[in-house]
Amino acid sequence: MNDSRTDILSSIRTTLRSTDHKATMPALESWGAAIDDPLTRFLAEWKRNDGILLPPVADPIERSKVIAEFIQHEFGAKSVWIAEEDDCKGDWNNRFPELILGDHFDRNTISQCEVAISGCELCIGETGSIAVSSRPGRPRALSLLPPNVLFMTTKSRIVAKIDDALTRLATQAPHGWVWISGPSRTADIEKVLVKGVHGPKRVALMIFDT
Numbered sequence: 001m002n003d004s005r006t007d008i009l010s011s012i013r014t015t016l017r018s019t020d021h022k023a024t025m026p027a028l029e030s031w032g033a034a035i036d037d038p039l040t041r042f043l044a045e046w047k048r049n050d051g052i053l054l055p056p057v058a059d060p061i062e063r064s065k066v067i068a069e070f071i072q073h074e075f076g077a078k079s080v081w082i083a084e085e086d087d088c089k090g091d092w093n094n095r096f097p098e099l100i101l102g103d104h105f106d107r108n109t110i111s112q113c114e115v116a117i118s119g120c121e122l123c124i125g126e127t128g129s130i131a132v133s134s135r136p137g138r139p140r141a142l143s144l145l146p147p148n149v150l151f152m153t154t155k156s157r158i159v160a161k162i163d164d165a166l167t168r169l170a171t172q173a174p175h176g177w178v179w180i181s182g183p184s185r186t187a188d189i190e191k192v193l194v195k196g197v198h199g200p201k202r203v204a205l206m207i208f209d210t
Contacts, residue, residue: 035160038125039207042158045128049182052204054150063208064090067117067150071096075148075202077114081105084137087119087152102137116146116200120153122168123207126161129181130205131169143178149200151180153207 035041046053054070057063067090071077077096082088084102092099100109118138122131130151134140143149159165169177184199195201 035125038158038160039155041125041160042123042128045125046123046182046205047128049128051128051182052202054204054206056206056208058208060089061091063206064092064095067206068092068095070204071115071148071150074204075115077148079109079113079115081110081113081116081142081146083116083118083142085119087154088117103139105139110141110145113146115148115150116142117150117152118143120151121157121172122165123153123158123205124160124162124165125158127181129179131165132178132180133172134176134178140176140178143180144199147201148204149202150204150206153205155207155209158207 043053057066071080079098080096081100082092100113118132120130120132132143159168180199180203183195183201183203184197185193185195186197187193
């Protein structure tokens with residue numbers, strides 16, 4: 001028995017030392033077909049992932065009005081947590097009775113929060129996913145804890161494929177990344193699909209030009 005074990009381990013060590021058997025990773029740019037129109041592809045994939053899409057509004061004041069009306073009508077929410085960043089600036093103070101800004105929160109308030117508004121770094125046409133970092137003014141819990149999350153972004157942040165996103169994100173150093181492809185869902189228990197278990201139950205997105 002020991003001789004067989006020794007022979008097997010010896011064979012493995014010999015193989016690992018051999019340069020002819022070293023594994024190589026395929027080039028990322030060779031995966032999948034080219035995507036000619038990343039925006040159109042992203043919108044189609046986002047909807048296919050059950051994401052909600054809001055019409056674009058360029059003016060920040062008008063945008064906050066449209067978003068507030070959407071949140072109140074669609075989610076019936078009063079408590080809103082908003083990231084402190086340029087994409088999320090707006091006339092919010094008089095629109096929500098309970099307003100939480102960025103890092104100014106405690107466990108009790110965010111545990112009752114119904115909606116979050118957040119920016120995102122990139123949108124990926126290939127999968128209909130968005131990449132969201134945690135950073136000052138935008139804690140990680142903001143995009144994961146509330147049951148409804150609205151993301152804000154611009155057309156310039158839409159890329160065609162995952163490898164394009166990784167190339168861009170490689171130059172940034174956030175505390176952590178969250179990749180979101182529609183509402184959180186799982187079918188671990190008796191193969192019954194349940195939404196909102198590990199993240200938001202509903203996600204929405206507004207893409208606007210700056």
